[in-house]
Each structure stands twice: as structure tokens, then as C-alpha cells.
Amino acid sequence: MDWSLIEQKLESLRRAIGRVEGRCPEVAVTLARDYDAQDIVSLNLTRAVQLCVDIANHVLSESDLPSPVTMGQSFELLEELGVIGPELCVRMKKAVGFRNLTVHNYDAIDWAIVHAIARHHLVDFKAFAEEVLLLRG
Template structure:
């Protein structure tokens, strides 16, 4: 059974991380690329945001007694299979999971211009994820 408090907590965390990232958007690309402290703050916040989405998905998948495929992308895919998130959102969040792995494990050098673009172009997908999960949670209560 899905623990609504766990889902709500993860949604709140994701919302806070998204807001933090939105506040960091005001910096120019040149300043971002040259400032390692800001880079680390953005990267860590992105990793936390993506991880909160994974944790939420993992809880919902387990509560619905779906078997785990063993990867974080499989957890996100389960939300799509359950009809909780749209296909577009699922695909974009799955991409974000791969991006989190690059940031967390430093597979090669992190391209700071790419991170800057993610910061400015891709937060809307996390907002959609949050909206879709919140709608699913509301619909369950009706």
C-alpha cells in the first residue's frame, strides 16, 4: 500500500530542490562556467532532485508490488506503466537519471555548459513530474 506521507514528503523535497535551482538561474553562463562553487551547488541540487524522484518512484513501485528491474530508470518506468506519469515525462526523467549518474560518478569530465543548459531548459520536466504525481495522489483520495 502506498504511504501517502512518503509520496508527499518526496514531492515536497523535489519542489524545494526545483525552487533552489530556479533561484540559481540568474547567473550568466560565463560566470557559471568559471565558478566551481556554483557548479557544485547546481550539480548537487540536481542530483538531490533526481534522487527524490527515484525514491518516490521506488516507493510507489514497491507498494504496488511490481518487481524491480534493478535500475533507477526502471523505477521511473514503473510510474509510467502505472499511468501515474505521462510517456513524455517518463522519458525525460529517465534521461535525467542517466544525467545524475554522470554527475554522481563523474563518468568522464562533466560538461559545465551542458549542466547550465539543463538548469535553464529542463526544470519544467521536474515540475511536470511533480504535478502529475500530485494529481495521481489527489485522484486516489477522491
């Protein structure tokens, strides 16, 4: 496995999470009014999801499992390999759903949901990174 590539992606993930933490306001109504914060938070949450999918697919490329058909399936296959647990798998698949909504339906984003993700679910990305790093041993 190319650990330098994984570490580079994990560093990008750390930066994306840091941008969300640094720019997400305390309350959802402020995010709903601050277009710059919306852009920074939504873009970096989307990046975080994509980076996790990329890392998952890199890990899967070293396995005998078939290639995932969907982004969500990447996490299902990681669970099958024992890299992540079932609860984290479900949370990461929900993150993919959020990413798809953000990318494909930007004008219908509920900023209260984005705020809740930014304030309460960044731990999912951090947990994912920790689980991947356990592979290195």
C-alpha cells in the same frame, strides 16, 4: 501509500529546484567559472533526480510490478502503471543519466549542459511531481 512520506519528498524536491533556480546564472560561461554555483546547481539537480527515483520506487512498492533493476527502469514501470506518460518517462530517464554522470564522473562535467538542464528542464521535475500528486485523487 504513505502520503506523508511522499509529500515530504515532494517538499524536498521543491527546495532543490528552488536552489537551482536561485543559483543558476543567466549564462553558461558564468556557471563554468563560479565554483560555488556549480556545487549548488549540480548537487541540487542530483538531489532532484534522486528524490524522483525515491518517490517512483515508493509508488511502485504499492503495485504488483517487479522491483526496478535500475533507476531508469523506475520511470519505465511508472509509465507502465499509467502514472507518467511516455515523454516524461524519457525525460526522467535522461535525468538519471545526468545524475550518473554527475556522481561518477564529476571532473568531466560539461557546465554548458548543466546550465541547459538547470534553465530549461526543471519543468520535468515539476511535471513529475504533478503527476504523482494526481494519484492522491
